[in-house]
Every structure is written in structure tokens, then in C-alpha cells.
Amino acid sequence: MSEQDGHAHHRQDHGHLNDTHRHPPAQPDDTTSPGHYELMILAMRDLLIEKGILTADQIRRGLETLDSWQPSRGAEIAARAWTDPVFKRRLLADGNEAVADFGIDMGGAKLTVLENTDTVQNVVVCTLCSCYPRAVLGLPPDWYRSKNYRARIVKEPRKVLSEFGTDLRDDVVVRVHDSLADLRYLVLPRRPPDTEHWSRDELAAIVTRDCMVGVANPRVEAHAAA
Amino acid sequence: MTEPFAPGDVVRVAAVNPPGHRRTPFYIRGKQGVIERVCGEFSNPEELGYGFDGLPKKRLYRVRFRQKDLWADYDGAAGDTVDVDVYEHWLSRSTSTARSEARRR
């Protein structure tokens, strides 16, 4: 789903923006008054374009790129790793090199893939801000950015995971990863049993964003319900 | 530059709270952990944050902490850990006697 952006105001600004591409229609449903920061980003954008610091085209392409960053990309990567042992080895050795197969550019971040096993559950956080592997998962969800998650996941991960409905056996070790530097972490969830004959698409469908952050694990019932 | 650490080395995070832009979180300062891996060399974020080039690059390490070493009342599994990416200048070699235990991944 591609959401419309603040480009609607360009209709009125042709004079100095020198903008020749087609404008997407404004979001029809949002009739609320813009808040302070919505006004700020719109004004900032206009000023930066007028001053020649950015171009309208850059913004348009940036929005398209952002729209292409979705958890489905990460799910495709996971499904391929589950079904292609050579790819999986490459992915675990050098995430950036492996996801280039999918045309994914991590933009200077080092993609580090963490493999969940029978006895290890990995879970990712950025306690200082909200660093997240956006190119493979999209924008981080509200809860990942929240103070409650950032505060609690490092000290009581099992309680937090149970709030997501994820309960772990006693013999499973939890490894929390606080991604504060240039590494971005992606969890490769454990492939559920009895999925040996599934297609890659069917497998990708059960790898949710939450599975790739590590707060949940793929559920076979999710497939059955589809 | 300090001699590089290797995986398995026991290290301690500096127990300091300097003002300004730091990427070493409060909850690991002064704590002991083990080098889980060497991540490579990266420009120093503490300098980048103010518009400097952050050079020369600093070595970055993944340091693994046992949960029970971080929180006195941790009630999860004994093997539970937290991994944090820490820059070399925050780490020093620890003289802890828990070395052989800590080498276990």
C-alpha cells in the first residue's frame, strides 16, 4: 500500500519549485488540522528545496524507496535461507553480500543475521534510540521505539516476550542484542517442524516482522488460518 | 592504541559517565563481559556526533554479558545474556578469576 505524501501542496508551488512530474492526489481522508511538527517538516522541506539543498525528485524517490522497505523482504530472505543451505551460509557470514541478491542496499550498516535454534532465542533492541534494519524490515513498529520496550527487554526479556505471547522452555537461552553501533541485527527464526514440503512463499508468509526482531516465533497455525 | 582484544577475552567496561554523545549504555558501565567477536573498525560516533570525521577509526567489539552479572535480581535462565557493541576505548582487560567460565559461549 503506497501512502500519499505531502506533495499535494506542490500544486500551488509550481512557480518556484519547477516541478514537472505528476503529483499524486492528496490523502483524501485526513482533514484534521496539521500539528506543529507536520507543519515544520512541510516547511523545512520547501525551504530546503528552494535553497537547492534537496530536490523534489530526491524526496519523491526517497518516498518510493521507503515504501519498498517492508518486512516481506526480510521474510523472503528467511525463506530462502531455510531452503537454500548455501545461501544461509552466505547470509550468516556476510549479511550485506547475501541480501544484495535481492537488490537490497543496507546503506553503510553491517547486516548481522542471528540464527535462532532449539536452544537459543535471539531478540534485538536499540536501548539508546531505535536503530533497526529498515532496508529489510521497514520502519520499526511503535512498541520497538517505546520506552517500555527499550527499558525492559534488556533486563527481563522473558517477561516481555510473554507479553507478545511467546513463552520459552526453560532449556532455551535468551540472547538480547543491543544494536548501538553500525551493526544492524536481523533474527533468522527457527523453521518450524513439518514444513519440509512448503513452498518459499508459504514459508515467507509465516515469518512475521516480530519473528525477525525475535519477540515471536513462526507459527504453523498462521499458515493453516490463511 | 591498546593491544586488540580477542574473542574469549574477559573485559570490563569503564565505570564513567561522561557528558555528551556516547554509545555505551549506562547499564553496562563498570560491568564485566567477554569478547564474543571482533566487529571491525569504525569511525568514532562520539566525534561524528559533533561534525568531526571520527578518525582514526576505533575497533568495535561485541561484548557478551551474563544477565546475572548485570542485574542482581535476574530470574531468567542462568545462561541468558545481553550482547552490546562496545568501542575499544571503553574496554580494559579484566583480571577477574572467572576467566575460564567466561570463555564459554
Next chain:
Amino acid sequence: MEPDNSHLTSAKEPGRGYHDLGGLDGGPIETHVTQAKPWEKLAVVVGNALGAKGAKLVCTDEVRRTREEMGADLYNRLGYFEKGIESLRRLMVEKGLIDPQELERRMAETAERIAKEGR
């Protein structure tokens, strides 16, 4: 809508920045996920376009640093994307790329235009 986390303070331990949250007490995780609004996506894109992949005028650590400098009150009150926009504003002003009065004027004009013509 951002959850109200004003009950969370991070100044209990001296030397802990208000953004440095690991290990603090917290409430239940609100697992409901909202879609980013168009202006929030625009904030992400403008930030990216100013950064390493675009104009190379700001870097990630400068954006983080300004978040850490805006004060606990703003940090706790503003939503995630609002903080991002506030960070960009501070950096643009700091680097002399935008005049704060000019920005305010343009915001007022934008508000008037939207009130008359919609987004």
C-alpha cells in the same frame, strides 16, 4: 498515537542520559502497531536525503546527539517522528542552513494554506 510514557523518568541515576533507557522500570508493552502518516514518512525521507546517501550535510550521530540534547521534557513529550523533525531543525539551524524565523514564517504560511485548501 504515541503511548503516554510521562511516568517514566530517566534521571534517577546521576550520569544516565534521559535517552539511556536500558534497565529502567517500565510498563506493559503496547503491541498495537500504527501506520506512519505521510508527514512522518516525509520526516524519514528528508533525514535520509540530508545524510550520507544524499546531501551529506548531516550524519546519523549528529541526529542522535541532538535528540540527546533537546531536554527531557521535549524528549518525553514528543513522539518518535516529532523528535526526528526537531532534531533536524536543530541541526539545520546549527549549521546555518535554515533561519529559525524563516522556518516559523513558512510554517505559518503552510498552516494558512492548508486551512484554506486542505493538504
